[in-house]
Amino acid sequence: MTYTLPDLPYAYDALEPVIDEETMKLHHGKHHSGYVDKTNDAIKGTDHEGTPIEDLLQKLEDLPESIRTTVRNNGGGHYNHSLFWEAMLPTSQKQEIPEELKTRIEEDFGSVEDFKKAFEDAATGQFGSGWAWLVDNNGKLEVESTANQDNPVFQGKTPLLGIDVWEHAYYLNYQNVRADYVKAFWEVVNWDVVAERAKKA
Ligand code: MN
Numbered sequence: 156m157t158y159t160l161p162d163l164p165y166a167y168d169a170l171e172p173v174i175d176e177e178t179m180k181l182h183h184g185k186h187h188s189g190y191v192d193k194t195n196d197a198i199k200g201t202d203h204e205g206t207p208i209e210d211l212l213q214k215l216e217d218l219p220e221s222i223r224t225t226v227r228n229n230g231g232g233h234y235n236h237s238l239f240w241e242a243m244l245p246t247s248q249k250q251e252i253p254e255e256l257k258t259r260i261e262e263d264f265g266s267v268e269d270f271k272k273a274f275e276d277a278a279t280g281q282f283g284s285g286w287a288w289l290v291d292n293n294g295k296l297e298v299e300s301t302a303n304q305d306n307p308v309f310q311g312k313t314p315l316l317g318i319d320v321w322e323h324a325y326y327l328n329y330q331n332v333r334a335d336y337v338k339a340f341w342e343v344v345n346w347d348v349v350a351e352r353a354k355k356a
Pocket of ligand 1: 319324
């Protein structure tokens with residue numbers, strides 16, 4: 156088996172009240188797990204078994220057409236969710252943005268508030284299922300959204316922070332009010348992880 160479901164770096168209830176335990180259990184144990192299984196099934200017996208997920212996703216056009224869409228959706232899902240879990244932390248451990256990253260955000264967005272507004276707008280404005288991202292694009296920080304399980308890495312950008320805005324990510328707790336979920340998300344961002352990704356980009 157090539158890809159495996161990573162353990163969460165915290166308990167299922169650790170993100171409450173921002174993200175409820177039931178949502179986390181379903182999201183990790185059913186949704187993410189399904190993406191992993193379907194990706195493994197798709198690449199079984201091909202030359203791509205053992206390819207790191209990031210490399211696989213940057214070369215989607217090299218995959219046989221018969222599995223390309225499956226890998227894009229499910230491999231993308233595996234990659235997106237792995238990034239997502241890692242970049243959150245328990246509400247009891249809320250963090251501020253480290254100084255170096257904060258300076259870069261201020262340079263590229265004007266202020267932290269302007270960055271947050273852009274990120275929230277991208278998250279609430281994504282029509283249907285998808286994600287909003289803070290990315291490093293050749294040294295410049297940018298915000299964008301992607302549809303379904305697409306990831307900015309498809310275009311060679313480095314994803315630093317992503318929020319899942321599929322309804323499965325928030326519906327039990329927030330129903331149709333995606334904007335409240337997006338605003339609450341700031342309470343659980345692991346900025347140390349985001350800053351570390353920014354350094355390596
Ligand atoms: Mn999801």
